[in-house]
Amino acid sequence: MPDITQQLYLWIQQIQASAQTGLAFNPNAYDRERYEEFLKLAARMAATVNGNATLDAQLADALAQKWRAEVGEGIPGYVTPKVGVGAVVFNERDQVLLIKRVEGMWAMPTGWAEVGLSPAEVAAKEVREETGMLVTPLRVIGIYDVAKVRADYSPHFYSILFYCRLDGGELRPHPVETQGAGFFSRDQLPAPMSPHILARLELAWKIHRGEASPVWFDQ
Numbered sequence: 001m002p003d004i005t006q007q008l009y010l011w012i013q014q015i016q017a018s019a020q021t022g023l024a025f026n027p028n029a030y031d032r033e034r035y036e037e038f039l040k041l042a043a044r045m046a047a048t049v050n051g052n053a054t055l056d057a058q059l060a061d062a063l064a065q066k067w068r069a070e071v072g073e074g075i076p077g078y079v080t081p082k083v084g085v086g087a088v089v090f091n092e093r094d095q096v097l098l099i100k101r102v103e104g105m106w107a108m109p110t111g112w113a114e115v116g117l118s119p120a121e122v123a124a125k126e127v128r129e130e131t132g133m134l135v136t137p138l139r140v141i142g143i144y145d146v147a148k149v150r151a152d153y154s155p156h157f158y159s160i161l162f163y164c165r166l167d168g169g170e171l172r173p174h175p176v177e178t179q180g181a182g183f184f185s186r187d188q189l190p191a192p193m194s195p196h197i198l199a200r201l202e203l204a205w206k207i208h209r210g211e212a213s214p215v216w217f218d219q
Contacts, residue, residue, distance in 0.1 A: 008049050010147050013156050015042040016067055017079035023068075024077025040064045046153055082157035084146070085122040086110035088204040089135050089164045095183035096201060097166075098190065099130050102179060106193045108201070109181075110159070123162040131181045132172030135164035141204055142216030149196040161200055163207050 019038040027035060040060075047060035071077055086108050089097040098106050111126035113119060120137040127135045141161040173181035184190060186205060189198075207213050 005049060006147075006150070008045070009153050010156070012042050012045045012049070012153070013147075015045075017156075020067060020071050021077065021079045023071045024073055024079075026073070036068065039067050043067065049153075082155050083113040083119075084110055084157050084159040085113055085119050085126065086159055086161045086200075087123040087127045087135060087137065087164045088141060088161065088201065089127060089133060089166050090204075090208050091166055091183050093183070093185070094208065095185050096189075096204070097127070097131060097133060097181065097183055099173065099181040100179040100190070102177065104179070104192065105197075106190045107197050108161070113160075119160050120162060123160075123164060127164065128169070130174045130178055131169075133169035134167040135169075136167055137162040137164045139163050139207070140215050141207060141213075142200065143218075144196075144200070144216070145218040148218055149194075161204075163204060 015038055019035045019042065022035040023032065023039075043063035044055060044060045046063055047056040048054065050056065087097075087110070088108050091097070097109065099109055100106050109127045109130045111122060111130075113122055114125075117125065123137045124135050127133050139162070141163050144159040144161065146159055147156050171181060171183075173179075182190075189201075203213060203216060
């Protein structure tokens with residue numbers, strides 16, 4: 001069960017998405033006014049979810065203006081979750097490939113889905129760009145709803161995680177997108193690392209050992 005802050009952010013995002021989607025389909029003047037009011041209300045709610053539970057009016061105005069400017073037209077304006085793609089890669093010593101993100105947290109290589117590329121192609125591309133290693137995605141480990149593990153107002157997105165075969169390459173961490181990269185054994189994982197990343201790695205190790213494991217997905 002999500003905590004109250006996490007749940008509040010999810011509700012706010014749902015109001016924001018509904019209002020932006022409504023505005024995208026050229027509503028009449030009356031409906032447009034209602035959708036814009038809902039957008040402002042969502043912004044005020046987002047600007048109130050803080051340590052003091054007080055309204056930051058300046059932030060609310062800025063959010064409302066930003067969200068209104070983001071409204072597209074028609075189908076392109078229909079607000080949906082973004083899609084992230086990640087890859088778990090093991091070497092011949094059963095060590096897992098991890099990167100240190102610019103914010104300091106360790107995780108598997110990941111990136112946003114890209115137009116024109118399949119999820120598997122994105123997984124291989126992100127590993128190559130972030131670490132220099134060459135891989136082939138073999139199966140999906142899981143499809144995760146990231147809103148269930150984050151309590152902030154980052155975009156709502158789904159994450160598709162692939163189990164990949166290591167084909168070669170040379171370890172060269174990306175100089176801008178990472179602070180480093182390496183292969184790590186199960187009993188010597190680097191820190192800090194989010195609990196949900198650890199849980200995904202445990203499932204990946206189970207698959208790597210050859211244990212039958214269905215694709216994970218959030219209920």
